[in-house]
Amino acid sequence: MTQIELPDYRLQSPEVTARFDRLKSRPIVLEAKNLGKTFSSPQGEVIALEDINFAVHRREFLCVIGASGCGKSTLIRILAGLETPSEGEVLIDHKRVTGPGPERGMVFQAYTLFPWLTVRGNVMFGLKMTGHSPSVSESEARQWIAMVGLSKFENAYPHQLSGGMKQRVAIARALANQPRVLLMDEPFGALDAQTRCQMQSYLLQIWRNVDVTIVFITHDLEEAIYLADRILVLEAHPGRVEELIEVPVPRPRTSEQFISPEFLAAKQRLEELIHPPGQTAADKLPTLRLTQAGDDVE
Amino acid sequence: MNPKEPWFKIREGLNVRRVTFLTACSFLLPLALWCLVSYVPFIWHPDVRLEVSADRADVSTVYIAGDHVSKEFFGTFQEAIRNGNKTILQDRANGNETGGLMARRDNQKKLRQLAGLAIANGWLRSNQREDDSAIFEIWKGIATGALIPKAPPLNAENLPIVRQNWQMLSSVSQSFDVRKLPEQPLLNLIPQGQPSNPSYLPAPHEVLLTGWHNFTNGDPLGQLSLFDRLLISIRIVWGGFLLSCLVGVPIGVLAGIYSVFSKLLEPFTDFFRYMPAPAFSTLLVAAFGADDAPKISLVFIGTFFQMVLVISKTTRQLDHSLLEAAQTLGARPRQLFSHVVIPGILPDLYNDLRILLGWSWTWLVIAELIGVKTGLTEFIETQGRWRNFDAVFPVIILIGVIGFFTDQFLAWFRGVLFPYTRTSRTKSKIQKKPGPPPRMRQATASTEAPVTELTPT
Numbered sequence: 001m002t003q004i005e006l007p008d009y010r011l012q013s014p015e016v017t018a019r020f021d022r023l024k025s026r027p028i029v030l031e032a033k034n035l036g037k038t039f040s041s042p043q044g045e046v047i048a049l050e051d052i053n054f055a056v057h058r059r060e061f062l063c064v065i066g067a068s069g070c071g072k073s074t075l076i077r078i079l080a081g082l083e084t085p086s087e088g089e090v091l092i093d094h095k096r097v098t099g100p101g102p103e104r105g106m107v108f109q110a111y112t113l114f115p116w117l118t119v120r121g122n123v124m125f126g127l128k129m130t131g132h133s134p135s136v137s138e139s140e141a142r143q144w145i146a147m148v149g150l151s152k153f154e155n156a157y158p159h160q161l162s163g164g165m166k167q168r169v170a171i172a173r174a175l176a177n178q179p180r181v182l183l184m185d186e187p188f189g190a191l192d193a194q195t196r197c198q199m200q201s202y203l204l205q206i207w208r209n210v211d212v213t214i215v216f217i218t219h220d221l222e223e224a225i226y227l228a229d230r231i232l233v234l235e236a237h238p239g240r241v242e243e244l245i246e247v248p249v250p251r252p253r254t255s256e257q258f259i260s261p262e263f264l265a266a267k268q269r270l271e272e273l274i275h276p277p278g279q280t281a282a283d284k285l286p287t288l289r290l291t292q293a294g295d296d297v298e
Numbered sequence: 299m300n301p302k303e304p305w306f307k308i309r310e311g312l313n314v315r316r317v318t319f320l321t322a323c324s325f326l327l328p329l330a331l332w333c334l335v336s337y338v339p340f341i342w343h344p345d346v347r348l349e350v351s352a353d354r355a356d357v358s359t360v361y362i363a364g365d366h367v368s369k370e371f372f373g374t375f376q377e378a379i380r381n382g383n384k385t386i387l388q389d390r391a392n393g394n395e396t397g398g399l400m401a402r403r404d405n406q407k408k409l410r411q412l413a414g415l416a417i418a419n420g421w422l423r424s425n426q427r428e429d430d431s432a433i434f435e436i437w438k439g440i441a442t443g444a445l446i447p448k449a450p451p452l453n454a455e456n457l458p459i460v461r462q463n464w465q466m467l468s469s470v471s472q473s474f475d476v477r478k479l480p481e482q483p484l485l486n487l488i489p490q491g492q493p494s495n496p497s498y499l500p501a502p503h504e505v506l507l508t509g510w511h512n513f514t515n516g517d518p519l520g521q522l523s524l525f526d527r528l529l530i531s532i533r534i535v536w537g538g539f540l541l542s543c544l545v546g547v548p549i550g551v552l553a554g555i556y557s558v559f560s561k562l563l564e565p566f567t568d569f570f571r572y573m574p575a576p577a578f579s580t581l582l583v584a585a586f587g588a589d590d591a592p593k594i595s596l597v598f599i600g601t602f603f604q605m606v607l608v609i610s611k612t613t614r615q616l617d618h619s620l621l622e623a624a625q626t627l628g629a630r631p632r633q634l635f636s637h638v639v640i641p642g643i644l645p646d647l648y649n650d651l652r653i654l655l656g657w658s659w660t661w662l663v664i665a666e667l668i669g670v671k672t673g674l675t676e677f678i679e680t681q682g683r684w685r686n687f688d689a690v691f692p693v694i695i696l697i698g699v700i701g702f703f704t705d706q707f708l709a710w711f712r713g714v715l716f717p718y719t720r721t722s723r724t725k726s727k728i729q730k731k732p733g734p735p736p737r738m739r740q741a742t743a744s745t746e747a748p749v750t751e752l753t754p755t
Contacts (some may be wrong), residue, residue, distance in 0.1 A: 082622050102628030112623040115718050116641045126627035129637070157718040177628060 009265040012248045020246055023057050023229060029093060029213045030056040030079065030181050036087035037074050037239075047238035048074045052088070054232055054244060056181070061207060061214045063228035065221065067274055071239030072217045076185045079215060080106045092180060102130050105174030109186040111166040113158040119145060119169050120154045126177040144172040147206060164195040168202065175210060184216045188223070197255075200226060204253060221270045225263055226253055233273050242273055329502070336501035339493055346372040347494035349418065349450045352379045352411050352486040361489075363414020366497045376489050383459070383485045390482065397481040405479045408463070409433050411487045412440070419447050434474035437464055450492070459485045500688035509692025524677065528696070531662055531673035534590060538597020538665070539658040543651065546605035551647075553606065554613020555639060567606045575600035575661060579668040588669030596668065600661040605654050612646045613639070645716040652708045659701045 012020070035052035038045050048071040056062050066072050077083040079090055081100040090097040092104065100106075105126075113122050120141050127137035145151055148168040158166055167187055174182055188196040200223060207214055218224050224231050228247050235242040248262040257263050303313070312320070335341055345366040353360060354375070361367060367375065389395045409430060416422040416436045426432055439445030440452065441464030452460065463484045471478035495501070500508075516523045522530075553560040575596055582592035582599075616639060624638045666675030674693050681689040712719065 080622075080626055082625070100622070100625035102626070104626060106623065106626040108619055108623060110619055112617070112619045114620060114624075114638070114641070116644070116716070125624070125629075125637070129624070129628040129630070129633050159718060173627065183626075 004264070006265045006268055007261050009245065009248060009262075009269040011262075011265075012246065013250060013262075016248055016250050019251070020229075023060055026058040026060075028055045029058050029060075030215065031091040031094075032075075032079070032088070033091065034088035035075070035078060035085050035090065037071070037078060037083070038086045049078075049085075050238040050240050052239070052241055054241060056213055056215060059207075059211060059213055061216065061227055061229045062232060063216045063218055063224040063230075064232045064234060065218055065224045065270065065274065066234030066239070066242075067236050068219060070234040070236035072219075072234060073185055075234070075239070076106075076183050076215065076217050079181075080104055080183050082106075102126055102177040103180045104183055105177055105179035105181070106183045106185065107167065107170045107174050107187045109189045111158070111163070111170055111190075113166055113169055113173070115158050118155050118157055119150060119161070122158070122169055123173045123176050126173060130177060140176060141172075144176045145169075147175075147209070148172045148202065162195070163191050164199055167191065167199060171203070171206065175206070175212065179212065181213045181215060184214065186217050186219065189218075196223070203227065208252075221267055221274070222258065224270070225249060225266045226258070231266075231270070233270065245269060333502055335499070336495060343493040343495055344369060345494050345496055346491040348414070348489055348491040350411060350415055350452070350456060350487050350490045352489055353407065354378045355382055363418070366494060367491075369493070372489065372491065379486050379488050383488075386483050386485060395482045397483075399481075401483045402476075402479045402481050405484045406430060406476065408484045408486060409437060412436055412460075415447055415450065415452065418450060419445075421445065430476070431474040434467075437467065438472075440464075441468075450490075453488075453490045455488050456490060459487055497685045498687050500691060504688040505691040505695075508686075508688040509695075512689055512692065524674075524693070524696075527673050527677055528700075531666065531675070531697075532700075534593045534665055534673065535597060535655075535658050535662050537590070537594040538661070539601060539655055541594065542598050542601040542605055542654075542658070546602045547609060547647070547651075550606045550609025551613050551639070551643070553610035554616075554643075555635070560610060564607065564610060567603050571603035571607065576664045576668075579664070583669045590672070592669050593665040593672070596665040597658050597661045600665075601654055601658045604657060605650075608650050608654065609647060612650055613643050615646070616642045645712065645719045648708075648712055648715065652705060652712075655708075656701060656705060659697070662697070 032052050032054050035049055036047070037049040038047050040046075052075065054062075064072050064075060074083065078085050079097075081090075081097050081104065097104075114125065117125065120138070123141040123144050124134075124137040127140055128134070132140070142151070142154070145154055148171060150165060150168055150172070153161065153165065158169070161169065170187070171182075188199050191199060203214075204227065216224075216227060218227075225247055226249075231245040231247060233242045233245065234240070245266065247266055249257050249260065249266065250262075305312070305316070346369055348361055348363050348365050348367065351361045351363050351365065357378075361375075386395075395401075410428065410433060413422060413427045413433055416433065417424055417427070421436055421439075422429070422432060436445060437460065440447065440457075441461045466480045466482065466484060470480050513524050549559070549563060553563050578599055579592070579596060582595050586592040586595060620638055620642055621634055624634055629637060662673075663675050663678070666673045667679070671679055674697065678690050678693050681687075681693075
């Protein structure tokens with residue numbers, strides 16, 4: 001097997017460096033300070049998150065990645081205000097978060113569309129809750145539905161839609177409130193591979209056109225590299241920030257970049273962090289042979 | 299569909315034609331079984347239904363035409379009457395008959411032995427059972443051959459007896475006069491009858507005819523028509539049910555939302571529902587009098603406690619992530635309640651109430667028995683005591699039919715109220731176009747999602 005020589009994942013082209021400089025000069029929208037979360041269980045206390053610090057700039061796309069059980073979902077639920085941290089605080093525009101609010105929209109893996117509302121009703125929901133008049137809500141909702149390309153399905157109920165369409169409605173619903181931050185908890189995890197690719201490009205497209213900062217949780221390495229400006233890698237047990245990687249792949253992103261040296265370098269680094277060699281699951285299995293000698297699979 | 303498709307496949311559906319066929323069978327088979335038992339004489343039929351009956355000497359139990367007796371008893375019954383007739387004939391031959399006024403009165407009774415048969419043949423109305431002049435004319439008719447009983451016929455043993463008796467009768471008078479009845483004992487008619495099922499299993503046609511008669515001609519009890527009784531019963535069921543909804547739904551929903559209410563109310567409710575509602579009947583009569591109030595409250599007790607538990611469970615089953623999603627969209631607690639909890643549980647709540655309404659119907663009969671009996675139950679009770687089961691069955695079936703069709707209607711109406719719960723997945727699901735290959739990411743994005751500039755960048 002030939003080893004491909006990959007550049008260091010920290011190497012950035014001048015354009016990419018310039019882009020990151022611009023990004024970092026923008027104001028900080030979301031900040032996590034010394035976040036910690038401890039769950040008490042009958043077996044004692046379990047530390048899910050410990051000493052998490054990071055800041056997200058305006059219109060940044062941040063992916064959070066980590067092995068399963070590392071506390072990714074707990075982190076995003078704390079950011080959303082659905083759970084309270086045991087230690088530390090979350091700041092949004094330098095104000096402390098005390099609970100869920102419309103300035104932090106959220107898209108869940110399980111769609112969570114309201115089954116009794118049509119697509120339009122779902123997208124209007126947040127606007128109605130925040131006190132917009134029905135006529136304003138309706139015209140705003142129409143715009144957002146058009147944005148995710150579902151104008152033809154305005155009057156359909158969620159159960160009539162495919163998974164990808166449902167998630168587009170969920171995105172439109174969250175964006176209709178014009179949130180400062182869009183929190184996405186493995187939003188494409190339940191979709192098949194093809195729909196997922198489609199959704200990823202939809203999301204980038206929408207993100208380009210809307211003033212919104214995105215925090216995106218995933219366990220898919222390629223998805224993280226394809227979407228993110230920076231990738232926050234979480235270590236498991238306890239959940240800590242292992243590294244904050246600046247993705248060296250230039251924008252606009254295309255699928256051709258999947259085999260570009262920068263992309264592969266970043267992927268290799270993530271593999272190292274998340275699947276360290278020697279700790280792969282297959283090595284943990286006992287060696288029990290049920291095949292005959294000379295019958296080996298290559 | 300393939301006709302060779304197997305009927306039995308574990309957890310597999312059937313095609314529409316088979317489903318329709320089986321649904322029809324599900325109702326027709328029990329009906330066919332009922333017909334089989336009723337109309338095939340050699341299946342079961344342990345009784346004899348009397349067409350002609352007679353009084354035995356020295357026995358106080360009296361059977362009249364229309365009564366059911368067991369087959370064994372029927373034999374001894376006939377034998378006893380035959381022996382009685384032999385004695386009469388012997389006495390008559392020996393000339394030592396005990397005559398006089400006693401015999402004359404007995405003879406009047408013996409004449410009436412033909413009444414049942416005459417009514418069945420349509421020669422007498424059912425209220426003419428003791429119209430002796432009319433009965434006398436029928437004796438005359440049968441004896442002279444002017445009247446020939448056909449449905450049912452008079453058997454070969456009884457026809458000579460009628461003629462013999464008529465000879466004696468006509469020798470005294472050609473028309474009925476109590477004082478001109480013979481003073482020598484007439485012969486008894488020998489009991490005759492048809493094999494039949496016990497009176498508690500009337501044949502389908504009897505049930506149908508009696509039911510039709512009672513609904514169109516009013517009540518044999520002569521007070522309220524069956525339709526009025528039905529309205530009374532419906533009032534009691536719905537009264538108890540609606541009262542229960544009025545209190546039970548809010549409490550159930552609150553207990554489902556707030557742990558405070560759940561922990562405060564549910565343990566006692568759980569305990570109370572194990573106490574059978576009918577056990578409270580005397581108490582309810584003492585508290586609310588004997589009219590509708592205790593009946594409605596019995597239905598209430600029987601429904602309410604179940605309702606609180608069922609509805610709190612339904613409310614708790616609302617997908618919690620919907621509440622979280624609504625919160626991230628800016629919903630405040632009050633809005634969560636009115637815009638997420640209520641619309642979210644409504645379809646299931648509706649279904650719960652539908653099932654609980656059926657529950658309320660099951661309390662009806664017990665409820666109507668307490669205090670002053672009313673409604674359909676009073677009718678069932680009274681007719682049942684008189685063993686008029688052909689009148690009871692239509693009412694029981696009516697209750698079933700009303701419950702069944704109400705339920706079917708409500709189930710259908712759920713789809714109208716909550717169109718998004720229709721689970722015809724394969725039909726309504728919008729067919730997803732096969733997605734483009736992953737290599738075309740950029741292209742798909744720009745063609746399908748229109749670029750809308752909302753904010754200046």
